[in-house]
Amino acid sequence: MDTSTHISEEEKDILQEIMNIAFGKAAADLAEVINIFVVLSVPDIKIIKAVDLPNYIRTEFCEFSNISIVEQNFWGGFKGNALLVFQADAGKELIALLGDSGELTHESEFSDILENETLIEVGNILIGACVGKVAELLQDVVTYSPPRIIFEDHSSVSMPKTLFDPSNSAIILKTVFSFNERNVNGFLFLITSDNSVVWLKKALADFMEKYE
Amino acid sequence: MINVILIVDDSPVSRKMLKSCIPKDQEYVFHEAGDGLAGLELYRKIQPDVTFMDLTMPVMDGATALDEIIKYDKHALVIVLTADVQVKSLAKVTELGAFLVVRKPPSKESIQDALSKAEEKLR
Numbered sequence: 001m002d003t004s005t006h007i008s009e010e011e012k013d014i015l016q017e018i019m020n021i022a023f024g025k026a027a028a029d030l031a032e033v034i035n036i037f038v039v040l041s042v043p044d045i046k047i048i049k050a051v052d053l054p055n056y057i058r059t060e061f062c063e064f065s066n067i068s069i070v071e072q073n074f075w076g077g078f079k080g081n082a083l084l085v086f087q088a089d090a091g092k093e094l095i096a097l098l099g100d101s102g103e104l105t106h107e108s109e110f111s112d113i114l115e116n117e118t119l120i121e122v123g124n125i126l127i128g129a130c131v132g133k134v135a136e137l138l139q140d141v142v143t144y145s146p147p148r149i150i151f152e153d154h155s156s157v158s159m160p161k162t163l164f165d166p167s168n169s170a171i172i173l174k175t176v177f178s179f180n181e182r183n184v185n186g187f188l189f190l191i192t193s194d195n196s197v198v199w200l201k202k203a204l205a206d207f208m209e210k211y212e
Numbered sequence: 213m214i215n216v217i218l219i220v221d222d223s224p225v226s227r228k229m230l231k232s233c234i235p236k237d238q239e240y241v242f243h244e245a246g247d248g249l250a251g252l253e254l255y256r257k258i259q260p261d262v263t264f265m266d267l268t269m270p271v272m273d274g275a276t277a278l279d280e281i282i283k284y285d286k287h288a289l290v291i292v293l294t295a296d297v298q299v300k301s302l303a304k305v306t307e308l309g310a311f312l313v314v315r316k317p318p319s320k321e322s323i324q325d326a327l328s329k330a331e332e333k334l335r
Binding site for chain 1: 222223224225226228229232233268269270294295296297298299300301316317
């Protein structure tokens with residue numbers, strides 16, 4: 001095992017706590033922007049090879065025929081791709097939550113666009129706040145690509161091939177969002193190269209130094 | 213005077229971070245629990261002077277544990293230490309009887325300030 005890229009249990013615990021803080025920030029940002037309350041769950045972190053990610057997603061979302069993925073790239077000391085995966089009807093659920101705003105239309109010609117825009121906006125806020133807070137806590141600064149949405153039939157998840165470089169790792173943050181008592185399952189995946197994992201290990205050690 | 217401190221958080225790293233922010237020159241006795249239910253049971257057993265409570269935890273969340281602790285002891289000093297910084301979450305725990313809310317990550321300043329306020333309240 002390559003110890004320079006292997007993440008220990010303790011490092012995983014530190015990362016989990018940092019992700020927990022970051023997700024709290026993401027939820028607060030989302031609540032502020034669209035006036036909804038997000039019930040947070042305890043995040044679960046796994047680190048797998050990026051090539052195994054399509055199978056992982058297929059298994060986790062097997063009860064849904066389709067999924068929606070908001071993808072955003074980020075660059076800094078910590079760099080990679082963030083994928084926020086929802087079941088395909090999450091957009092409709094979120095639109096329903098916003099229904100009281102009086103600004104939405106249910107005409108069919110607009111509904112697909114509205115659903116996409118809602119997912120992209122929610123994804124952008126969650127990914128930005130989450131990755132941004134992780135970066136801030138680890139003394140890093142990141143920049144982002146514009147978010148884009150991908151719709152997938154779960155039986156043939158075919159995300160960008162470049163993500164599945166054998167040398168890449170996928171840090172999986174699994175958490176369940178509950179928006180105003182509507183369960184919307186969302187998974188966040190951060191896919192990084194082994195170079196970023198080396199950077200991450202040092203950043204985690206530096207972060208904990210002030211708590212020694 | 214603060215003597216016994218209970219820390220309720222499912223993350224061992226978070227408990228370690230918090231303890232490192234508490235002044236070493238005071239001889240506090242620490243007790244730790246990994247979820248809200250264990251925290252509630254430990255509270256009843258040890259009657260701590262101050263309790264630090266996380267919110268997002270398995271088994272029993274921190275808001276429920278806080279509610280139960282306040283029902284059991286209306287003078288309990290529970291400091292909520294949380295990453296859930298949504299306005300509605302903070303309002304909810306304040307309404308439930310939290311003495312203070314401190315945002316994660318903890319710092320020496322934020323924790324010492326919270327303990328000073330708790331100390332004052334106990335006088």
